[in-house]
Amino acid sequence: MFNLKSFRLASLQTNGEEGWKRRVGEKDHGSFRSGTIHERLSKMESNSKSWQKNKGQENDAKQFTVEGKMAKDSKVLTKPARPLSMQVPSNADVRAAPQQTVSSTVVKVPEMDDAAEFFASMSLRENIELTSEDFDDIFMQSANLLPMASKIKPKRKLASKSTNPYRALQMRQDIKSEYTETKTNIAEQEIKRLNKNKVKEQATRSALAGLAIKEDINKVSLKKANHSEVKNPGGMSAAPYKDLMLIQIKGRRHVEMRLVNPSHKSVNSGDCFLLVTKNKIFQWMGEFANLMERSKAADLTSYILAKKDIGCTLAKSVETIEENKNHMSRNAAEFWKLLGGNRSYSRCGPAEEDELYEDYIAETNAVYEVMGSELNPIVEFSGQVPRYDMLSDDKVLIFDFGTEVYAWCGKLASMELRKTGLKLARVLFQAGYDYTDYDINPMSPLTLPEAGGLPKKADKRPDWAICGKVTANMETLLFKEKFFDWPEASRLIQVKEVQNTGSSSPVEELKAFDVDKMVVRSTDPVTLVLENSNVGRGDQWVEDDDGLKRQYAIETLGVRMWHVSATDYYLLTEDSHGQLYDGDTYVVRWQYQIKQSGVRSLKGNASKRQTQLGRERCAYFFWQGAQSTINDKGASALMTVELDEENGPQVRVEQGLEPACFLSLFNGHMITHLGKRENDGQKDTHKLYIVQHEHEREVHCWK
Structure with missing residues (x-):
């Protein structure tokens, strides 16, 4: 019987040992084409750098930058002994991460000498005998390997047999275990409103108590605030500056202004520095400082000189020291003297130092x-x-x-x-x-x-x-x-005004302007309503009642005048009526009576008889000077209420806004003086008054 497995294993072993040699070829038996890829890579690298041989001279614009100047100067420290330059290399990123260490080791790949050794570990049987009983066993075991389809029966929902109501309540799914609570700030707003009302009531009581004070507040002199005298809880000065400050200006995008040690060791050639005292401002311009630093230093010194800021209140000018020009001048000598007398300073660092x-x-x-x-x-x-x-x-x-x-x-x-x-x-x-x-x-x-x-x-x-x-x-x-x-107005970029270089226009002849066009005269009658009756200018009033004109005459029965201060008040004599001072307040009582005039007889002729209307009336005016204090103004208002025994109308009169009825009470003798009445003993040799009036009875003048 032909053994198929033995034949397949023998064929596999023969192809593994000899067949691969026929496919590769006899010339490649011992080695591969070594060096071909390496030669191509080296050739590509040499071609990529060959263009640099034909490159022209570099752009000379780089020679005029700060980096170009630093490259020419042999004194510039390319690797200065500074903490900033030691931590970050020159070509590092601005926010470079810590440097990583890379280590390399050579790992050898094991070589496969013979395919027979690879298959040697496998133990193979050459002859396998199978009987019918073996196939029966395989058939019987296959039933366990095949999946059996089974029908899934749905579960029946059985009713709860428990009669316990508490357990039944727990098993319900429609009852929620949480809810959403909505809160409003109505209660907080109501509490704030009540607190505000309490504050207003306290302020009203404080105001009334202040009006009742009899102390003359004008004699109290306040001290001017001085930052140098402000002390903090530790007993030290809380002023945000020192008597001697050395300020470093460094940066390129957002130029930093920092306080540094006022010593020669802090000065260098790559930055700008400001040395500020109470009466001096020195500006050090480093030779290799960039344009942003120089511009910022000039703006800051101008601001300090104009605003008297950071304690520099007595400086009259800015002393500029250029490192490569006047570093040996008299101002420079004073600059180094304030820094300790030593003229030695460090050079600048690399060009990327400002951004770092x-x-x-x-x-x-x-x-x-x-x-x-x-x-x-x-x-x-x-x-x-x-x-x-x-x-x-x-x-x-x-x-x-x-x-x-x-x-x-x-x-x-x-x-x-x-x-x-x-x-x-x-x-x-x-x-x-x-x-x-x-x-x-x-x-x-x-x-x-x-x-x-x-x-x-x-x-x-x-x-x-x-x-x-x-x-x-x-x-x-x-x-x-x-x-x-x-936010500063100085940070805004403003457009410079264009100056007109053309010839100037000829001067026109001056002409007088019409005054009537400047002053808009009102045609409405002057009104002042007191107790539902219009008194007009205080002498007469014509009322138009649907075409029927009624004429009334206002008769002044008496005028009384009080001088009121925060501590006292007294009645003035008739000689002092109309003599007002802009630092005082006054109360004027006007007693008057309204009569109807222009009554005609039955024959149509004008009657000389006047019809008296009602009782005698009283009105109170409290006049407040423009320079009077708040206490005096409040006292005049309170005194008006106290003096008003007839419960008549009370009219507040401000200086310069007097109604015509008030001016007519003094028959053209009203004068407003400067200062206070009690200080009138100081006689001036020369006085200047302005006279104003629209009617003869309303003439008044003010100093």
């Missing part, structure tokens, strides 16, 4: 919010350049910029919260600093501790650092420049 400095110095910024008696760090605002929208009027924030710690107080923050914020800022300042986890040390960003710089961790900040308080809308320039988008 911006990113690394921003990561050290920390912002805290004062909540109760604790400092709560704000993670979303820390580690980046601050923005203006993070400031809120009802909060107190603490900003830690390394050498500068500020307690910013919103204008709506309570006084207790401001005091707490200032205390916590002092505690944060005195606790020292730790920048071991950062790529740069803001205390001395470009100087290593071995070269005289400060360490990355210390228990105390230097004496030249700032811990101050700034209030909303009164921030210093050093604080505002830390923000990316601080």
